[in-house]
Amino acid sequence: MGLKFYWNLYDTMYRDSFSYSEGAVMYSPLMNMNNLIFSLSKGIDLVSSGIMHHHKNVAIMALKMAKVIGLDKKEMERLFVSAMLHDIGVVSQKEKRLIEGYDAPDLHVHACEGYRILSAIPTFNDVATVIRHHHDRWEGNNRTGTKGYEIPIESQIIFLVDRVDVLSKDREISHKGVSMIQDRISKGADHLFNRDLVNIFLDLSESRAFWLDLKDDFSNELLREISPEIYTYSLDVIVDLCYAMAYVVDRKSPFTSKHSQRVATVARELSRLCGFSPSEQRQMFLAGLLHDIGKLAVPEEILNKEGPLNEAEMDIMMTHTYYTYHILKHIHEFPKVEEWAGFHHEKLNGKGYPFRITGGEMSLGARIMAVADIFTALSEDRPYRKGMEEARIRQIMQQMAGNNEIDPDITALLLDNYGWFHEVVMSIEEFYSIAEKRKKEINNTIISIDPWEKLRSIYN
Structure with a gap:
């Protein structure tokens, strides 16, 4: 099951969830x-x-x-x-x-x-x-x-x-x-x-x-x-801008060059398996792309350190989810993104960061993002280690679930489908490869218009 299948899955599951049809005409909502x-x-x-x-x-x-x-x-x-x-x-x-x-x-x-x-x-x-x-x-x-x-x-x-x-x-x-x-x-x-x-x-x-x-x-x-109001009918514009921002974040470290795209993909597919609506899957994907945007505030010498972080360095690293949450909380068009992205290092037992919330305060979406981030991080190379083998990943995630750190049901769902998730993670393309595909597909432009203009043109 290669990348071509994955990309077609993206097209059929994700993009179509933003539009509705009326006869032979397809409409997408106007987005600010x-x-x-x-x-x-x-x-x-x-x-x-x-x-x-x-x-x-x-x-x-x-x-x-x-x-x-x-x-x-x-x-x-x-x-x-x-x-x-x-x-x-x-x-x-x-x-x-x-x-x-x-x-x-x-x-x-x-x-x-x-x-x-x-x-x-x-x-x-x-x-x-x-x-x-x-x-x-x-x-x-x-x-x-x-x-x-x-x-x-x-x-x-x-x-x-x-x-x-x-x-x-x-x-x-x-x-x-x-x-x-x-x-x-x-x-x-x-x-x-x-x-x-x-x-x-x-x-x-x-x-x-x-x-x-x-x-x-x-x-x-x-x-x-x-400032002028910027509107678009094309969800692809939103997605591609988030892709670009994820690329900027991941470019801070050579060891995380595709991390945000991978987390977004795993989180969205887990949300689909958990029965999320197409609209919620959309928000999950965007939350995954932007979940580490707060790392732009973290110095490169900490992100790329070859070895464990000391206490002072860890304090700085742990600020990134706080920044992520507050950066994203004003995107009212996608109201769940800030929570799902900003809580990805919280733990069910209340020992996560930065807010130290407990399981009762963590939504299903936030739990999914936490599992997706951990699975992806364990699979990837890091400055101080190579990506882990399947047996070790299973051991660590099952132990974390047993310690009430991450959701055991979501963990089991991922591990039951380990082979498929691992292939999806490892087959993610670079940002520019994805963008090249987009160039052949997108013909909408950013527009700034009266939001009611389209309706008037239909009925007049």
């Missing part, structure tokens, strides 16, 4: 992507140990400048999504520290990697292009070969406000601090930045509210007010 974009953006910010809320700040400033310029609706959408995800190509905290300097070298490296990740998703090709150019200098000499007006306007805006946020990270909102930032940006006109954009920034930044909007507790509310 903003909550997902906000959550993934927050996850990307976890990589930073210096600038907090960087993507949110860049998006706020970029949208304010775009309003003055008069960008059209599609350009505003593209700018918003690009600003919220522009550093998706940065994985390590070391790399993040390197680009947080105003004159940092090799800024194009992470821009090109971000382009590579998002261009694998057909509906994000335009966003990928903006991200590819978001550190292009106005005067040229860029790896992309562009200069001046050849650079996408959205990229020009993001580059300027990205550098503004870098300059403002250690400065108080005072007349002196603002003047220093304005002076530095002014010196970049015609060299780094489009002079017209510099002038717009200088005018906007004279307002104290411009800076308070970046620091104040109301910044989240403000960004939601000024």
Whole structure:
């Protein structure tokens, strides 16, 4: 039973669960992507140990400048999504520290990697292009070969406000601090930045509210007010964006290059065997893809340590599920994802982390995710050991079930079907192989429309 069977199973079981038919016409529900974009953006910010809320700040400033310029609706959408995800190509905290300097070298490296990740998703090709150019200098000499007006306007805006946020990270909102930032940006006109954009920034930044909007507790509310609503009819857009984010998470360690995809697959198939509805199976799959998003906050030297973690390192490692839970809890379109993903290291006996909840507080979905994660982790190579053999995996999981750490019924269900689950785990393809298949299948685009427009077109 190879990967071809698995992929067909995905198509028939999973994708069709998001649509309904009326005669010969197939409809999919209209989905708002903003909550997902906000959550993934927050996850990307976890990589930073210096600038907090960087993507949110860049998006706020970029949208304010775009309003003055008069960008059209599609350009505003593209700018918003690009600003919220522009550093998706940065994985390590070391790399993040390197680009947080105003004159940092090799800024194009992470821009090109971000382009590579998002261009694998057909509906994000335009966003990928903006991200590819978001550190292009106005005067040229860029790896992309562009200069001046050849650079996408959205990229020009993001580059300027990205550098503004870098300059403002250690400065108080005072007349002196603002003047220093304005002076530095002014010196970049015609060299780094489009002079017209510099002038717009200088005018906007004279307002104290411009800076308070970046620091104040109301910044989240403000960004939601000024950001365009992003809608899609295609579930594939949601799935592929989660695939991309899972790839970013797993790329932090060479030993977990497919971990999130594997956990997602095992968890979804266990949920199917447990009788979950197609909608619940969908949420289980997405929860599996994103269950380790909190690891973006964990230093690479801990993730890749060849040997047991000491107490201090383990304390840091155990924060990742806390971050996962809080990053995902605002994705209201998929209300169970944060619990199923965030509780995957909890134990029935109350000795798990980070919340130390007991079995009575763990839903069936959370129990499934815990079993799926343990099975997958035991099967994979790690820095300090090779993937375990079947006999050892069975022994460990049965012992954990006997100690009231993981659900015994779900454990038995998995072990009774061990051969099939093991083959599925080992046959998972790399993200880009999956994305290549998607390119041939997806023809929908991200759209921002009146949610009632489709209904009106049907009945009029």
